[in-house]
Amino acid sequence: MVQERPGRVDRRLSAILAADVAGYSRLMGLDEVGTARVLREHRSVTDALVTKHGGRIVKTAGDGLLLEFPSVVDAVECAVAVQAVMAERNQGLPQDRRMLFRIGINLGDILIEGDDILGKGVNVAARLEGIAEPGGICISSSAYDQVRGKVAVEFADLGAYRYGNGCAPLGRAFRQATRRSLRHAG
Amino acid sequence: MVQERPGRVDRRLSAILAADVAGYSRLMGLDEVGTARVLREHRSVTDALVTKHGGRIVKTAGDGLLLEFPSVVDAVECAVAVQAVMAERNQGLPQDRRMLFRIGINLGDILIEGDDILGKGVNVAARLEGIAEPGGICISSSAYDQVRGKVAVEFADLGAYRYGNGCAPLGRAFRQATRRSLRHAG
Numbered sequence: 001m002v003q004e005r006p007g008r009v010d011r012r013l014s015a016i017l018a019a020d021v022a023g024y025s026r027l028m029g030l031d032e033v034g035t036a037r038v039l040r041e042h043r044s045v046t047d048a049l050v051t052k053h054g055g056r057i058v059k060t061a062g063d064g065l066l067l068e069f070p071s072v073v074d075a076v077e078c079a080v081a082v083q084a085v086m087a088e089r090n091q092g093l094p095q096d097r098r099m100l101f102r103i104g105i106n107l108g109d110i111l112i113e114g115d116d117i118l119g120k121g122v123n124v125a126a127r128l129e130g131i132a133e134p135g136g137i138c139i140s141s142s143a144y145d146q147v148r149g150k151v152a153v154e155f156a157d158l159g160a161y162r163y164g165n166g167c168a169p170l171g172r173a174f175r176q177a178t179r180r181s182l183r184h185a186g
Numbered sequence: 187m188v189q190e191r192p193g194r195v196d197r198r199l200s201a202i203l204a205a206d207v208a209g210y211s212r213l214m215g216l217d218e219v220g221t222a223r224v225l226r227e228h229r230s231v232t233d234a235l236v237t238k239h240g241g242r243i244v245k246t247a248g249d250g251l252l253l254e255f256p257s258v259v260d261a262v263e264c265a266v267a268v269q270a271v272m273a274e275r276n277q278g279l280p281q282d283r284r285m286l287f288r289i290g291i292n293l294g295d296i297l298i299e300g301d302d303i304l305g306k307g308v309n310v311a312a313r314l315e316g317i318a319e320p321g322g323i324c325i326s327s328s329a330y331d332q333v334r335g336k337v338a339v340e341f342a343d344l345g346a347y348r349y350g351n352g353c354a355p356l357g358r359a360f361r362q363a364t365r366r367s368l369r370h371a372g
Binding site: 011014072107 | 197198199200201256257258259262293294295328331332333336
C-alpha cells in the first residue's frame with residue numbers, strides 16, 4: 001500500500017510496539033555476559049513470533065525493541081504470545097534471574113523515513129511500555145478501540161495518563177487483565 | 187508491510203473513505219445519460235487526486251465509492267482536495283445541476299479479502315458519509331485523533347452518534363468546519 005512519493009512526507013497507519021526488559025541494568029550488574037546471552041536466546045524465540053504475526057523489527061537498542069505491525073490486532077496477539085512464551089521460559093528460574101518484558105502498544109499515523117519510523121505515535125508506545133508491569137502489556141485507548149472483542153485477552157482501564165512531563169494528555173491506558181482463552185505461543 | 191499468511195485472517199490498519207453524490211437519484215431522474223457522463227468526467231479528475239495522495243479505489247457502485255489509504259492524514263488531505271476541486275467544477279452551474287460529494291472517513295483494523303476490505307471500520311465510514319453535508323467531510327473520533335494539528339482544516343465536534351439502528355455507539359463524529367489555509371487541488 002505504501003508508495004514512495006518524492007517531495008511528500010510519507011506517513012502510514014501502523015501499530016507500534018515498544019518493549020524492554022524490566023530490571024535489565026540490575027541483571028547486567030549481576031552477570032553481564034550471561035544476561036546478554038540469555039536475552040539473545042529469548043530473542044531468537046520472540047523474533048520468530050514477531051515474524052509469525054506479520055511484524056517488523058524497526059530497531060533494537062540493548063534490551064529495547066521497537067516493532068511495527070500493519071494491524072493492532074496482530075500486534076496485541078503477538079504481545080500476548082510473547083508474554084506467554086516468556087512466562088514458560090522463566091519457569092524454574094530463581095526470581096532474581098527471571099527476564100520479563102514490559103510491552104507498550106499504540107497506533108499512529110506515523111512518519112516514515114526509510115526503514116525508520118518517527119512521530120508522537122512512536123513516543124506514546126514507549127511511554128506505555130514504561131507504564132506496563134514486568135510481564136505485562138499496556139495499550140492506548142486508540143489501540144484498545146481496534147482490538148476490543150477481537151483478541152483473546154481482556155484489558156482493564158488504567159484511567160487517564162499524561163504524556164511526558166505532564167504536558168500533553170496521553171489519553172486512557174489499558175493493561176492486560178485476564179486471558180479469555182489460553183493459546184499456546186510456540 | 188502486508189504479508190500473506192495462509193490460514194490466518196489478514197488484517198491491516200487503514201484509513202477508509204466512503205463517498206457518494208448527494209441527490210444522485212434526483213440528478214439521474216433529470217438526465218440519466220448526462221448525469222452519468224458528468225460523474226465520469228468528475229471522477230477522472232478526483233481519481234487522479236486519490237492516486238496522488240496514495241489512495242486505492244477498492245470499489246465503485248453507481249455514485250458510491252470506497253477508498254483505502256495507508257494514512258488518515260493523506261485520506262483527509264485527499265478529501266479536502268476533492269471537495270475543493272468539486273467546488274470549482276460546480277461553479278457557474280445552476281443549483282439543481284451541481285454534483286456534490288458527501289465524504290466519510292474512518293480508521294480501522296480491517297479484514298482483507300483479496301482486493302476487498304471488510305469489517306466494522308468500513309461500515310462506520312459509510313455511516314459517516316451519510317452524516318456528511320453535500321460538499322462536506324465527516325470523520326470519526328479515532329480518525330480525528332490522528333489528524334488533529336496535521337491537516338490544513340479544522341473539524342467541529344458533532345457529538346456522539348450511534349451506529350446502525352441505535353445498537354452500537356459510533357463514537358463522536360467530526361465535520362470539516364474551516365480551512366486553515368487554502369490549498370489548490372489541481
